[in-house]
Amino acid sequence: VPKALLFDDTLRLVKDQPKPRATNGESLVSVHLAGICNTDLEIAKGYMNFRGIIGHEFVGTVEESTSKGLVGRRVVGEINCVCGQCVNCQNGRATHCANRTTVGIDHRDGALAEYVAIPNRNLHIVPDGVSDEAAVFAEPLAAALEILEQIHVKPTDKVVVLGDGKLGLLVAQVISLTGADVTVVGRYAHKLRILDSLGIPTMLLDRASSEAGATAASDDRMRAADIVIECAGKPEGLSLAREIIRPRGTIVLKSTYVGSNSFSFTQLAVDEVRIVGSRCGPFAPALRLLAKGSVQVEAMIEAVFSIDDAERAFAAALAPGAMKVLIRPRH
């Protein structure tokens, strides 16, 4: 009987989860590998009031499908399950579907499980040359690419990425592909070294002064950025972004965290700064970049655990400075 990681006030391994059915335009995917995202850690703290099987980063093989051509194919899947009928769906904003459910996040069981049911339209076939360990990054890599769907990053732009979390490392790599002058500000030398090895300049945020971002904000490499991409995962990121952005510059917000910031919108008007919220992105270019080897993801894997060790896996993912923790649902 299939295993799954259920969040229901607490997170626990369920060993007799009924196998989902592939009905209504859906496929049943046998999960090879699934990632733990910061959103999963937030859900475990109560974010979205989600109850169900968590997990939304996965790669697997289609075992059953209402679309015969998908059976047996190795796939990754978009997480927003949409109605196709609402004003957002019909105007090119399907990820904002008014009636959406979201895999492992909002009213739909997720992929930290042996099986997950996914709408056929959400599935993307993984090219043969892309390993499972790379393909499992398709979802966060698509989220990084969403920035380039939303704003024009020019080769001559000076871009600062705030945050060396898993998303920050992907964003830095994707934005660097434009030729822009990218600097990544982070807290963990071992994570910044991954970027150093790819030729992407980095800067260690001095933890002692990080609350005010004083060190970073006074560093010449930081000042007067055309674009700041906030992936810090906490309110201080936006404060630092505001200090280093140039007039008429663009701040992209990728962080999602519980709570509100206090913010001077008047200064935003005076400096004519833009703030752009950014969430899920396109899978097809993510798979193309993985197939070409243009983005390095396997160096970002912290550890791979069996689903039987899910408790240890989550502890590892929660450790300060942890990179991507993966779970293998089947042996």
Add this chain to the structure above:
Amino acid sequence: VPKALLFDDTLRLVKDQPKPRATNGESLVSVHLAGICNTDLEIAKGYMNFRGIIGHEFVGTVEESTSKGLVGRRVVGEINCVCGQCVNCQNGRATHCANRTTVGIDHRDGALAEYVAIPNRNLHIVPDGVSDEAAVFAEPLAAALEILEQIHVKPTDKVVVLGDGKLGLLVAQVISLTGADVTVVGRYAHKLRILDSLGIPTMLLDRASSEAGATAASDDRMRAADIVIECAGKPEGLSLAREIIRPRGTIVLKSTYVGSNSFSFTQLAVDEVRIVGSRCGPFAPALRLLAKGSVQVEAMIEAVFSIDDAERAFAAALAPGAMKVLIRPRH
């Protein structure tokens, strides 16, 4: 001896203000008419810590100039006095000059006076067909046009303008020229009537429920706006904007007020909303629209006072629901 309105902890009429000199690429303008802007009211409360002659909306005649061709011409003037050398000036962002002074707002005497000195490069000659009473609106009309410099408003867009203040009325008129479906939400029936008479739909914000914007936010005309332009002049404007903007929509911030808002940036990321700060704009198109009669400004004049009645003029400008109060410095 010239008169001027000086702010120096208190606002007072000075009757022996030395006449400024036209040196260093500047002109001496004899002011015909000057407007009181909300920014002046904020300055009188301490905004910008300004000390000096206030006022930045004016029309006048050049009396002396280092540029002979300007002498005797009727002019309006841009308010940002810039260095031309800094990185912002040299990259097309002169209104954000790092070394700027601002007429009547920041380290430079203003135009609520018989005379004001203005850099020649800031002056725009007023077409003959434009009255003084219309030309004095060039500065706020340029600020309204700045929105169209910054974002693309499409003829098919649904736009909501929040606020029926002086700027809100100008913004509504300018945005309506695009053909977009504009609705203006305001608090004063007598101001909204000006727009009604121009064929621009309006909606009275119910004062009883306005804190939450409950009435407006639940009205079908308000929901799912492509663009919301926040001219409400207070924090509640942004909260209502956030309630009615569609996913991936754009909120333009025109309001400047003292203080900070508490704001959920996570929800901004989830809905991929854009926020664009907006300040000073281009004078040339403002004068073109005034010359063509495409924007109606004279109906927005509350009263014209002599500079000797400045105290009464400011009291009139401060009254709830007041429209544009003008001051005539010379008799």
